[in-house]
Amino acid sequence: MKLLIVIYSLQHGGAERVVANLSALWSARGYEVTVATLASKATDFYVLDKSIRRLSLEVAGESIGVGNALVANLRRILALRRVLRRVGPDIVIGVETTASLLSIFASRGLRCKVIATEHIHPPMLPLGRVWTTVRRYAYPSADHVVALTEKTRAWLEQHCRCKNVKVIPNAVSLPIPVFDPVLEPESIVVPGRRMLLAAGRFTTQKGFDCLISAFSQIATDQPQWDLVILGDGAARSALERQIADAGLERRVFMPGQVGNVAQWYARADLYVMSSRFEGFPMTLLEAMASGCAVVSYDCDTGPRDLIKHGENGLLVEPVGEATSLARALSELMTNDDERVRLASNARDVADAFSPVRTLRMWYDLFAEAGVQDVACRADQWVSK
Known part of the structure; x- marks a missing residue:
C-alpha cells in the first residue's frame, strides 16, 4: 500500500515528530x-x-x-496534484488544517482516499474567516477526519458537519530517536542541581512567559532548582528580557533545540507544561513515558487526556495564572517521595498510548476507507 503524508514542514514541533514516528512505523511494516x-x-x-x-x-x-493568497493556494494545489499523480498513493493524509484542505482539493477526481487531521483543538487556534469557512465546507468531503481527542471530535461534528470523524491519539515510541543537534544536559545544568524542564516552540501558545513568572515566585525558596526551556521561536527575545528583568540569568536557561531530548527527560527532576492550549502534547506524553513527574495547566484538550490529577501528575487551574502554577511546582519540588510516586505512575502512559494500540486504530480506519488488504496487516501487526 502507498501512503502519502502531506505537512507544512518538518521543523521542530509535535505534529512533525508524529509524522517522523508514524512514517517510520508504517514503512517498517x-x-x-x-x-x-x-x-x-x-x-x-x-x-x-x-x-x-x-x-x-x-x-x-x-x-x-x-x-495573492488565492493565487498562492492555487499554485499549492496544482503542485500537490502533480505529486499525487506521480506518487499514485492509495491514501493521502493531510497533517493539520492547511495541508488537509490542500490535500482534499488536490485529490479531486483521483482514486486516492483522503484523510484530514486536526492536531490542535480548532477553537483555540482561529484560522480566520476564509480558512474557517473553507474547512467547514471541505471537511465533509474527506473520506475521514482524524481528531486527537473526543472534545475535538465533537467540535468537528458540530461545526464542520462531519459524520466521519475518528479519534486516534498520538503514540509514544520508546526509545525516543536521536537527531542533531546533540547537547548534553550537564553542559547546561551542573551535576547536583535540580532541573525543572520544559520544551516547545517559543510562541504565545506554549505559555513560557507564565512559566518564567511562576518560577520567579519560587526561585528564592527553591535555591537548588534551575529551569531549562528547550526549543526556539519568535518569542525568544521577549522571554530573554523577562528572564533578565527577574534577575534569573543564572537560574533559567534556553539552550535552543536539541535532538537528544530523551537524555534531557532522564536528567530532569520535574517536567512542566505551561501551554495555554494544546492538541495532544507529544512532549508531555514523552516526558511521562520516560518517567518524569509532571505538572501541567489543565487546558481544554490534551493534558487531561494524559494526566489523572494526583495519580500520575498534577493539573493546574486557571490556565495562564502564574501563582497557581508556582504553588503546584513548589509542592513537588519540596517533596521527593511524591515526585517519585507520580513519576512511577506516569510511565504507564507508554502502554496506554503504545504504537501497537494507535497503529491498530489507523489500520482499522484504512480498512474502513476501503483500501484492500489492510485488515490483514492490522492483525499481523498486533501479533508481532
Missing part, C-alpha cells in the same frame, strides 16, 4: 511511504528513515492580500 512538505527540505529538523521518500513542493510562504 512494508508500506511505501512518501512525506511531502510545502516548505523546503532546508528547513527540516527531523530526519526521516532512509526507507521513506521525501518530497518538497517549495510553495511555502506568507501571502499579502486576498488575491
Whole structure:
C-alpha cells in the first residue's frame, strides 16, 4: 500500500515528530511511504528513515492580500496534484488544517482516499474567516477526519458537519530517536542541581512567559532548582528580557533545540507544561513515558487526556495564572517521595498510548476507507 503524508514542514514541533514516528512505523511494516512538505527540505529538523521518500513542493510562504493568497493556494494545489499523480498513493493524509484542505482539493477526481487531521483543538487556534469557512465546507468531503481527542471530535461534528470523524491519539515510541543537534544536559545544568524542564516552540501558545513568572515566585525558596526551556521561536527575545528583568540569568536557561531530548527527560527532576492550549502534547506524553513527574495547566484538550490529577501528575487551574502554577511546582519540588510516586505512575502512559494500540486504530480506519488488504496487516501487526 502507498501512503502519502502531506505537512507544512518538518521543523521542530509535535505534529512533525508524529509524522517522523508514524512514517517510520508504517514503512517498517512494508508500506511505501512518501512525506511531502510545502516548505523546503532546508528547513527540516527531523530526519526521516532512509526507507521513506521525501518530497518538497517549495510553495511555502506568507501571502499579502486576498488575491495573492488565492493565487498562492492555487499554485499549492496544482503542485500537490502533480505529486499525487506521480506518487499514485492509495491514501493521502493531510497533517493539520492547511495541508488537509490542500490535500482534499488536490485529490479531486483521483482514486486516492483522503484523510484530514486536526492536531490542535480548532477553537483555540482561529484560522480566520476564509480558512474557517473553507474547512467547514471541505471537511465533509474527506473520506475521514482524524481528531486527537473526543472534545475535538465533537467540535468537528458540530461545526464542520462531519459524520466521519475518528479519534486516534498520538503514540509514544520508546526509545525516543536521536537527531542533531546533540547537547548534553550537564553542559547546561551542573551535576547536583535540580532541573525543572520544559520544551516547545517559543510562541504565545506554549505559555513560557507564565512559566518564567511562576518560577520567579519560587526561585528564592527553591535555591537548588534551575529551569531549562528547550526549543526556539519568535518569542525568544521577549522571554530573554523577562528572564533578565527577574534577575534569573543564572537560574533559567534556553539552550535552543536539541535532538537528544530523551537524555534531557532522564536528567530532569520535574517536567512542566505551561501551554495555554494544546492538541495532544507529544512532549508531555514523552516526558511521562520516560518517567518524569509532571505538572501541567489543565487546558481544554490534551493534558487531561494524559494526566489523572494526583495519580500520575498534577493539573493546574486557571490556565495562564502564574501563582497557581508556582504553588503546584513548589509542592513537588519540596517533596521527593511524591515526585517519585507520580513519576512511577506516569510511565504507564507508554502502554496506554503504545504504537501497537494507535497503529491498530489507523489500520482499522484504512480498512474502513476501503483500501484492500489492510485488515490483514492490522492483525499481523498486533501479533508481532
